[in-house]
Amino acid sequence: MRTLSYACLWLSALIAPFMATATGNLVTYPAGNTSELLPASDYYEVEVRQGEVSRSLIVYMSRSNGGATNNRNRPVANDSISWANFSMGAPVEVTVTLRTNLPGDTSGPVTVLPTRKHVSVQRRSEREISFTLFEPGQYSVEMGAQGYKNGLLLFADPLEQDVPEPTAAGVYSCAPCTLEGLNGISKDYHTVRFEPVAHHIGNWYPKGHVKNIYLAGGAVVHGAIHFNDAANNGSRVYGRGHLDGRMFGEGSERSTKFHMVEASGDTRDITVEGIIISQPSAFAVRLLGKNNDIHWVKTPGGWRFNNDGLVGYENTRISNSFVWANDDAIKLYRDHQQIDNLVIWHLTNGGSFQWAWTTIDTQDVEVRNVDILHGEWPHDGRNQGVFNLRGSALRGQVKVQKDYLFENIVIENPIKVFVNLQPNDVPHIIKNVTFRNIEFKAGKDVVNRIVGFSEEAKITDILFDNVRMNGECLTAETARTLANFEFRHTERIEFRCPQGVRKVSGYGYDNLIELHNNSTRVHIAPDFGAKLVSYALNNVELLQQEPGEYGWQLQPEKLASGEQAPPFNGGGRFDVGDTRNHPDRARLIYGAWQPQILGDRHVRLVSSYDPQRGLRLTREYQLDEQGSGLTIRFSMRNESAAEQTAHFWSRPLAQGGGIFVKALKKGHLFDGGVVVRDHAGNISTLPRDPNILRSDDYLVVKGQPPFFKFGFDSLAPEHYYWTPNGLMFSGSYPVFADGNYVMPAEGRYSLYYNTNFKGRSVAELEPLSPAYTLAPAESAEFFERWELQSLPFPGTAESLSLNEILTQMGLVSQEKNT
The missing domain is CATH 2.70.98.10 (Beta-galactosidase; Chain A, domain 5)
Structure with missing residues (x-):
């Protein structure tokens, strides 16, 4: 035991220079862990201030590696995205400085999205802007009409409440962690703490006695975490650090695609909270068991097809997260899913809300308070759009999806495909769906379709309540004439606009x-x-x-x-x-x-x-x-x-x-x-x-x-x-x-x-x-x-x-x- 004590003291001294810096209600994280896999931004410098205290943030960057996977990805082949993170408990003044000119047309005003946050920007000079953030959330800083093509994301997290001490009993702290070391952890340890340095672990399958996996702010863990069986029930992955997937490669080869945080269907009660899952190799989070929680997770820099976002099956709760996706952002495949307060940036592939790839029975799904900053689908497609149902394979008899609610959703920029529900390969029934208080922007060529499989397998009882295109509430008539809705094999599709306003x-x-x-x-x-x-x-x-x-x-x-x-x-x-x-x-x-x-x-x-x-x-x-x-x-x-x-x-x-x-x-x-x-x-x-x-x-x-x-x-x-x-x-x-x-x-x-x-x-x-x-x-x-x-x-x-x-x-x- 004395040897362990000395080891802990040595470890504390080793990692002290890399620890997060906290002053009152502002916590920033150490730099120095960038690399070729996860470089620093070429374009942005960011400083945050509270009162007299100001600090510079490490700004990471991901360049697109998805251009070769499909022609549909060409519009984003030359893009990049930068991001920085910090934690706050009180308003923070942010200053953003351009290190060099951004490519493309950046003329026009600077905006900070989502617009519902009402962030007012002051331009201090041609290269410098400032604004104040008043609450935790995920924000996009976009300079001019094309600034989003090389944009900046700010992840302002709430202050952490449950941080394991590196020297506490049962905590295995490593700087860096290795796959060999992680696989050899004894049953004396229930918690693994990745310290704020770079770690290369590849694919790690934690043993059942490791219930808590903490990524300290500033940690960059290159690899993925997989929970394979019931021994992993109740596991938690959390913190303010990065789990990065660029090490697994690029292109379309499936041999290079691994889900970043994954749990099999035999595993339940998984929590993923607070971390950044950057440049995911495949899905950012894929939890196939029941009763999961995903909160304050951010997934920037996934450029490849199959870069799905946050997936949790029955009784899963997802909230306060940022989803960058180049496939389905959220899959609504199981009963009793609750989705609340998301920010989504969707690239060229998949649906922001994918209802079903194969036929499934699902009920009682609620999605509320979502801001979709961009939907970059270049044209129509089978599995594209904000609301999508592909329905391309039959599993057993005809299945039914029912009792879905989508409420308070804003799509900030013009999109090509809005509603795309067409299970045209398999008989599949959809009924009792409400879309309420949804706003989107689109041109005359927007695609909208609600097309059932047949008269025996219809889409029925769909309510559009205060759904607005370009500011105008859609009626049964304007849904067809302005929004190009196509209806076949449907019954009781209602468009309702607020009365008396x-x-x-x-x-x-x-x-x-x-x-x-x-x-x-x-x-x-x-x-x-x-x-x-x-x-x-x-x-x-x-x-x-x-x-x-x-x-x-x-x-x-x-x-x-x-x-x-x-x-x-x-x-x-x-x-x-x-x-x-x-x-x-x-x-x-x-x-x-x-x-x-x-x-x-x-x-x-x-x-x-x-x-x-x-x-x-x-x-x-x-x-x-x-x-x-x-x-x-x-x-x-x-x-x-x-x-x-x-x-x-x-x-x-x-x-x-x-x-x-x-x-x-x-x-x-x-x-x-x-x-x-x-x-x-x-x-x-x-x-x-x-x-x-x-x-x-x-x-x-x-x-x-x-x-x-x-x-x-x-x-x-x-x-x-x-x-x-x-x-x-x-x-x-x-x-x-x-x-x-x-x-x-x-x-x-x-x-x-x-x-x-x-x-x-x-x-x-x-x-x-x-x-x-x-x-x-x-x-x-x-x-x-x-x-x-x-x-x-x-x-x-x-x-x-x-x-x-x-x-x-x-x-x-x-x-x-x-």
Whole structure:
């Protein structure tokens, strides 16, 4: 035992210079393990920074070795891909520098995909860009239209939680490991730790007592790992290192193709987690037994046919992974597979989701939240497309695949083949499949087919729910005329588009979002701060509109210099405070937001990142199926590297001159529950005025008092406004008794009532949230509920008593009033 102790001390001293470098929430990995098999990138340098700490990353590169395997591979024969990895627990600023010019056309903007991550890029020079990543994930940096042909991938992993110590009991640590040494491991060891150096092991078949195989960050293991029988049940391959397959050769010879992490059908409960499987020789992961887990795995640089991605059979869960594939990325061959949160880059061969190569019985498969960055199929083919079923061999009697769900999938770039389900060689039945919230881009020559084998073996009960091509939701008609869908031997193929939501032109914009039902219309302007430009019941408008600003769009530089005048900003505006410390919020209030239709009468909009405020905002509008009910959900995310404090602040402008009512419930922010502020900024308690009526439960403003601004310290969430054109608005919002409300004259709710504001009569109805102090990457949420009803405005409003107003508005009963 003493000898083992000395050996461990010696090993620790040997590998110490190669260990990962960690500072707080950032971990980077040692360089020095590149070689001819896995070289450093010719094109990119990458630096990551948190606070005052910055580090350079090792950037690896793979050049295509697949051009000779098939003519279909010619489009990628001269490509390369570079990548770097690190782990993060807080936002990281990334700087990418080109070492030399990229081949091809790299003109145009620099993008970081997936777009749903909303990464904003700043170009520091012709060769240098920077951006901030706010959460772990897999990202593609693409410089110009053809930059992806020699692209850069960034693998930002979460911080590791379970790292075996190299000197711990039962841990076999080697630097380097050899196949002879691994095959000779005694039963005293349950864990093998590959230290951060280069290892050449070829094909290794671990013995059953080795349950944990850890690849430390920076380790490059040249070889493959195979689990052959039940003795390997429960094995785990994990870490932040590389398992690389280039040593096995190239070309189309099957003798050079080995699956990188493989488990036979007799082996179950295998976990593969966190590692990079680079330049795979054949499949990256192939687990043919049950109950497997594949998470945070990345597979860059597989150029050959048969470079399938992540394969796990019955009851397998795959999540948070990046799949680069030149054959089937994910095979959906067995029951109860759950696939979630993937990023896929597909080359020229295979399907992103392959359903069946031979006939099989399968049910209960769910695929959600997938970004397909590229699908480089050059033309039509039997086993190509995002969704593919080859069905070329019969195993026994006719088989059935059923109960599949594909949801929230985005294909970022134009593709040639989308849906390609055609088991035309064998009788095979497919039924009960839903495609929901899927977006793809394609040209006029796109291929789509759903073709059953025969009238006895059909494809039936397929629902396309909010599937969009080039932004347009496909209907039964446009699926044929625009997307070229071919249907044969099918029944009950339905295309459904969200009801009550569409893009329209109006108010000077070509891309308004309209939500509507049989009585209510809502118009949202993505190009103007995602504000409401209309909220109308039976064509009667609530909001104060401003025709002079229709079509207005922010030009940040001109606004800052004074060349562009700030708009009046009518309608349903929404803000963030507080304005005392952060007066410049133009990008958030006036700037363009990105819309996404989510479902019936439901849209989400996302702002750009505002470096002045350190925030990105998200807003959702959802209109009820019947009636005027509108739910508005707000969220803010701190995407800066520093702590930020902010609150939500609604500021819709209703048509002025109406009757305002606020429900009262005593708070503790200021005495009396209500304060007023004059134009000089002086704050005072509520004075007596004939246009202000008050009881214990309500305050009413029915005409212009000698001041304009009210602040309410009320714990009641309700507020109401009766417009001169005959609408009664009802609103509610969360109120927090112990919330940190920071606006001294506004409290928990504010009203701006002015019948002569810049020549307009307005009432600004202003619910406020507490202030939220957000650490980097933290978020906060808030919501409001709005409703309208028709209510003729009284001609004698100025003479009505408090109880008469409350009774006519339905806030108190006649009996109670009496």
